Amino acid sequence: MSFTSRGFPLFLTFDFDAETLWTARDKENAGKPIVMSQGRYGWKRGIWRVLELLRRHDLNVTFFVPGLVVEAHPDIMEAILKDGHEIAHHSHTHTWITQLTLEQEREEMEKGIEAIQKVAGYRPRGWRSPAAEFSRHTLGLIEEYGFDYSSNFFDDDEPYLLEINGRQTDIVELPFRWVLDDAPFFHYAVSLPGRTMQAPSALLEAWTLEFDALRAEDRMMLIAMHPQIIGQPSRLWVLERFLEHVAKADNVWIGRCDRMTDDIRAGLKGARP
Incomplete structure (x- = not known):
C-alpha cells in the first residue's frame, strides 16, 4: 500500500438525494406523490437511522448532497455537521449531466457550492456526479472549481x-463499482421496469467478499449508499453486520473522504515517477 501508511482505507459514503433522486430521472415524477414519497423516506426516517448507527460505531464519514436538499433540510445538515461528518458536492438538482449544456453544468456546480458553503461554512472539497456520468466538460470543471477529490x-x-x-x-x-452501491440491489419502483429487489443477505455477502479480497490485495474499498435505501430496517441490518465483520479485521482506516484523501494524496504524489 504505497499510497498510505494509515491502514486499509474503507470509505463509507452516502448520497443524500431525497426527492431529487426521482425528479432527476423524470421531471414528471414531481406530480406523482407515491413516487416522491420514496424520496421523503430518506429525510423522514432513513437519514436518522444512518446517523444513529454512525454514532454507535463512532464513525465520521462523508455525505454527498445536492444543493436543493441542503437548502430544504437545514436541520439535517446541522445534525450531519454536529456529528462531525463531511458534506460534499453532488450537483444542485441531481439532474443528469448528459442532459445539461455547459452553462447549465456550471450553474449546477456554482449553486451546489453556494448552498454547502452557506450551511457548512466551507467550500465542498469533493464531487460526485448525479447518475454516474460525465459530460465532455466535467473533468475540466472539477479542476476549475477547485475540488480536491472526486x-x-x-x-x-x-x-x-x-x-x-x-x-x-x-x-x-x-x-468504486456498482457492486459497492446499494441501489442495484434495492432501488425499486413500479416506474422502473425490470428492477427487482434482492435479499439483504445478498448485499451483505457481496460487500463482505469484496472487503476480504480488497484488503488481502492491499487496495481500498469505497461503498456508496442512499439513506432512502440503506436507511430501511432490513437494509440497515446489512450495514450493521458489515461493520461487525470489518471490526474483526486489523488495521482498517475509516473516515471522511476529505481527511483521508489529504493523506493519500501525499502518498500518491510521492510515488510519482
Whole structure:
C-alpha cells in the first residue's frame, strides 16, 4: 500500500438525494406523490437511522448532497455537521449531466457550492456526479472549481490522481463499482421496469467478499449508499453486520473522504515517477 501508511482505507459514503433522486430521472415524477414519497423516506426516517448507527460505531464519514436538499433540510445538515461528518458536492438538482449544456453544468456546480458553503461554512472539497456520468466538460470543471477529490470512476480498486487534458493533477480519484452501491440491489419502483429487489443477505455477502479480497490485495474499498435505501430496517441490518465483520479485521482506516484523501494524496504524489 504505497499510497498510505494509515491502514486499509474503507470509505463509507452516502448520497443524500431525497426527492431529487426521482425528479432527476423524470421531471414528471414531481406530480406523482407515491413516487416522491420514496424520496421523503430518506429525510423522514432513513437519514436518522444512518446517523444513529454512525454514532454507535463512532464513525465520521462523508455525505454527498445536492444543493436543493441542503437548502430544504437545514436541520439535517446541522445534525450531519454536529456529528462531525463531511458534506460534499453532488450537483444542485441531481439532474443528469448528459442532459445539461455547459452553462447549465456550471450553474449546477456554482449553486451546489453556494448552498454547502452557506450551511457548512466551507467550500465542498469533493464531487460526485448525479447518475454516474460525465459530460465532455466535467473533468475540466472539477479542476476549475477547485475540488480536491472526486469519487466517480469505476476503473480501479485503489485511489489515483486524475489526469485532465493530458496532465496529471493533484485531484484524488476514489473509484468504486456498482457492486459497492446499494441501489442495484434495492432501488425499486413500479416506474422502473425490470428492477427487482434482492435479499439483504445478498448485499451483505457481496460487500463482505469484496472487503476480504480488497484488503488481502492491499487496495481500498469505497461503498456508496442512499439513506432512502440503506436507511430501511432490513437494509440497515446489512450495514450493521458489515461493520461487525470489518471490526474483526486489523488495521482498517475509516473516515471522511476529505481527511483521508489529504493523506493519500501525499502518498500518491510521492510515488510519482
